Amino acid sequence: MKEKVRILLSEQEVDQRIEEIAKQISADYAGKSVHLICVLKGAVFFMCELAKRITVPVTMDFMSVSSYGNDTKSSGVVRIVKDLDEPLDGKNVLIVEDIIDSGRTLSYLIHILEERSPASLRLCTLLDKPERRVSQVVVDYTCFNIPDEFVVGYGLDYAQKYRNLPFIGVVEFSD
Numbered sequence: 001m002k003e004k005v006r007i008l009l010s011e012q013e014v015d016q017r018i019e020e021i022a023k024q025i026s027a028d029y030a031g032k033s034v035h036l037i038c039v040l041k042g043a044v045f046f047m048c049e050l051a052k053r054i055t056v057p058v059t060m061d062f063m064s065v066s067s068y069g070n071d072t073k074s075s076g077v078v079r080i081v082k083d084l085d086e087p088l089d090g091k092n093v094l095i096v097e098d099i100i101d102s103g104r105t106l107s108y109l110i111h112i113l114e115e116r117s118p119a120s121l122r123l124c125t126l127l128d129k130p131e132r133r134v135s136q137v138v139v140d141y142t143c144f145n146i147p148d149e150f151v152v153g154y155g156l157d158y159a160q161k162y163r164n165l166p167f168i169g170v171v172e173f174s175d
Ligand code: IMP
Pocket: 042, 067, 074, 098, 099, 100, 101, 102, 103, 104, 105, 106, 149, 150, 151, 152, 156, 157, 158
């Protein structure tokens, strides 16, 4: 089976949109600082590009979660593989995610983080597949809504491959 990646969103389109979202975040958090939480590994590229363009003071922390369940369906019960280094009390927390699919992972994560008493808790995602939603989550900042296709690049993987592609593409299979 051969794999090919068809470009869905070019590097320029993605970077331009991140710039817009960063402006919006900078305006919304004016006079405050924002504590970005990167959900590893997929959100790494997005978080770096976003953080560079935010003009209010930024702090960052990283978290890695794994969903119990099979490969294609997340169960919604999340195991923390790597927890945050810092407490969240009193911070304006912005979760930075690569993609929201069923929403199960994020609803669980939001629930866990809310219990750590942040001053505010918002969610920012690079991609959203709203058609696939099972657990409702409030997304405060979305760069792109995309159709129900499996995408890679800009941090997103297929079997750990393609994370380093500078664009977002759809994996296509042929013989
Ligand atoms: P959810 O709990 O179904 O919302 O799972 C979201 C997680 O599934 C994301 O953080 C990704 O790790 C993974 N995921 C969902 N759709 C895709 C995709 O199209 N490409 C790569 N990973 C995906």
